Amino acid sequence: MAAPGSVSAAFQEYLQHLGLQDFPCGFGSWNKSRLNALRSPRAEPAGLEEAVPPGEETPEALLELLRDRHSPWALPPDCSPQERLLREVAALAPELLRGSGVFQAVRSLRILDKGVEEVDEGLLRFQQLEELVLSANRIRRVTSAHLPRTLKVLELCCNAVDDLQDLCARPPPELQHLGLGYNRLCGPSQEKYFTMDFWPNLVSLDLSFNSLTDLLELVSQLSTLQNLHILVLQGNPLALIPTYRGFLVDSLPKLSILDDIHVWPEERQRFHGLARQPELMRSEARVVVSIGEMKGLPNPEDFQQLEVGSEGPVITYSYCVTYEFTEGEEPEDRGSPEGKKIHQSPTVAMLDVDSSAQDTGETKSHQEPAATEEPKAHSAKVFATRGQPWADTIDCSYRKEHIAKDLVGLKSYLEAGTIVSVVEEKVLSWPVDPEENTVPNKREGQELKKNGAKKKQKKKKKQQREFRSDPPIRSTLGTARVTLETLLATEDLVATVCDFGILIPEKPPESPVLEEKEVKKGKDKSKNAEAGKGGLASRKTAATPTPKGKNKDTAEVEEGQELQLVPLTVQFQMQLLRWPLAASTQSQENVAVGKTQ
Structure with a gap:
């Protein structure tokens, strides 16, 4: 008996599926006279049709049951020609398939997705086998001694083959096609x-x-x-x-x-x-990433509720697009000056801003968790476009060339795809009371009073007010995965428009009444930050995308004022440079960024 998981066991199951011994194939009451004729050749009548007794089927009737597509015994349209041939032989001349005859009749054997793990020596019984297709199974090793010498086609696609030593020990000499795609x-x-x-x-x-x-x-x-x-x-x-x-x-x-x-x-x-x-x-491989226009960002001013006052914060917004790229690239930055690198962290990445006053350590503590993603087999860094203020259409004009030296890592990255996100950065700047930082000396105060300069100094400080900025608050407005598998095949370019859906920022609650002392002295920073996220903010930091089919007339900011809601979209393009490189790089002018393939 064939071992489970072997080719022989799968073939036995295949024969049962074909039903070569069941009606209308094989020997049985439906053609018993032919079985008797086979046992007693001398009693065979001259005319086969005349010899068919009542209750039996003629060969023509049996073939009709096999070939008529409306017959319950008909094979499905996608069956192989060999399956049709075996069943017809089993109906017309079942004696040819008795014993080992079936192995002599098989020239092409296709066993797909049957959990086969072993190519056993039972295959040697197929002395006329020319084509063996064992795709989509679990085969790791193939022993050449178990393959018929007559084999011309061997297909092992989508298995787990990781070593060819056993297969090449004594391979079939007449083999013309060897398929080892999608293995290890x-x-x-x-x-x-x-x-x-x-x-x-x-x-x-x-x-x-x-x-x-x-x-x-x-x-x-x-x-x-x-x-x-x-x-x-x-x-x-x-x-x-x-x-x-x-x-x-x-x-x-x-x-x-x-x-x-x-x-x-x-x-x-x-x-x-x-x-x-x-x-x-x-x-090494050369990959160029381009990011074009970003559209559909809601205007922060449409959702601001706090009346602008002398003691309120100044709120500034900026927006950028981030994407992941495999970590195994050349350290040298050959990208455009528009883009800035984001250092990867377990939650969300941190932007390197142009301002020299930015405290890297402080910013890390104010990161917000990014959208949860499935774990990837590759490690990646996050890159970002330059942060820009709000506009109906933001032209990112981003182009960066990546030099990837880890080709295995790049392959894993392309198989997984990249994550493209839109990130909002909000900064609250609070007015600083001169009295908070300045404690006048008694003697100096007397001298200023004597010279009459105290009133002038206060007036000057009023006109040039200083502000202190809270650490930036970053939030991800939308995340999308871009499929890049076509770059592993024959395609050189993936150009798409990432659609993040319609963002409807929720109306913030009424702004709380701030005590004048707290605003002036700035003692309770947590309350100020909370007020900035609530009544002082223009909207929630993590807006939830809304399905495209949602009624656009349902979102109102103030009575009688409606927002025109459009989907948030970003034009994204990734190109794998081929040789000659000069011909490839001209696609920046000839191919519009964001054209959907």
């Missing part, structure tokens, strides 16, 4: 197995979406495959190198299809000579 092959130990010594007749090779990193070593091995015409390497970290495609096209002159794209003579001529310049094959 890591370099540089696996590149050595893709040579003519193991696969002399290989025409097509799929190694997509593994973790191969050494392009030079891999190409040196692939160049020995004289019959290789189709190659798929997209999704590997090495495919993120700018000169990746050009180097392969020039190094493998017999390639006709690379990553599902035809290699035309014009492209081969374009990259001619690149294979002789290995110094260009630096193991």
Whole structure:
């Protein structure tokens, strides 16, 4: 009996699914006369139709039950041609499939997503097998001694294969296609197995979406495959190198299809000579992030309730867009001066502002938790555009080029996607009473009084009032995930408009009555901060996005005043630079930032 989780066990289950011994296939009362004829050849009548006794089915009737799409015994439309053939043979000549006959009849075996873990020696019973497809299973190792020597196609896509040593011990000599996409092959130990010594007749090779990193070593091995015409390497970290495609096209002159794209003579001529310049094959990727216009921010002034008074704070708002990028990049900052880096922290990132008076440690203590995200396999830093005051349309004009040297980390980052957020920064500035910081000396006071300068000094200080600023209060107004997986395939650009929904800031409560002494002396800082977040603020610090379908006429700030609500959107673009780089960088002018693909 076949071991559970083996190919043989899956094949037995497959045969039961086909029902080759059940009506209308196989031997039974529906064609008993043919079974008797098989046992007694001399009694076989001349005419088969005449020999069918009452109660039995003719071969034509059995075939009709199998082929009619309305029949309850019909196979689904997406079944393989071999499944149809086996059932028809089981109906017309069931004796051919008795015993080991079924293994002789199978030339193509497809067992998909059946939990197979082992390629056992039971496969050797398929002496005519040419195609073996075991995709979407749990196979980690394949022993070549268990594979029929007649095999021409071996497909192991979407498994857990991490080592090819057992497969290459004695591989099928006639194999023409080897599919190992979406597995766990890591370099540089696996590149050595893709040579003519193991696969002399290989025409097509799929190694997509593994973790191969050494392009030079891999190409040196692939160049020995004289019959290789189709190659798929997209999704590997090495495919993120700018000169990746050009180097392969020039190094493998017999390639006709690379990553599902035809290699035309014009492209081969374009990259001619690149294979002789290995110094260009630096193991790094270049990614350009651009952020365009931001629209849909509610105006803070529309929600301010406190009447402007001499003792009230001055509130300033600024807005920026943040995004995550993988941590394994070159330390040198080659971005535009518009952007500023945010240092990653467990909660929310902290902006490096231009002002030299900003206290980094103090700001950290006033961070607000960011939106909860699922844990990622990669580590990332957060970058931000320059903070700008409110406007109907804020043009961020942000462009930054990232140099990523950790290609494996970059692949994980692109698979997970990036997080784009809109961050609001609010600063409350309070007037400072000169008496709070100045304690006049008695003697100096007498001298000022004598000279008549005391009144002048007070008047001057009144006109030039000083303010002290609270630490900035940052809040995330909206967060969106941008999918970047297409950059791992053949796409070079992801351009989208992040839609954060409609923000409706809630009407703040009535401003509390502040005691004059507390405002003047500034003794109770917590109460002042609370007042700034409540009655003194223009809105709640963490506005909740509202579904797009919400009635726009329901949000009123004051009686008779309505807000025109539009979704908060940000134009975001990420481009993976390919070789030649000059041709890629011109997309900043030719491709509009925010164009949705």
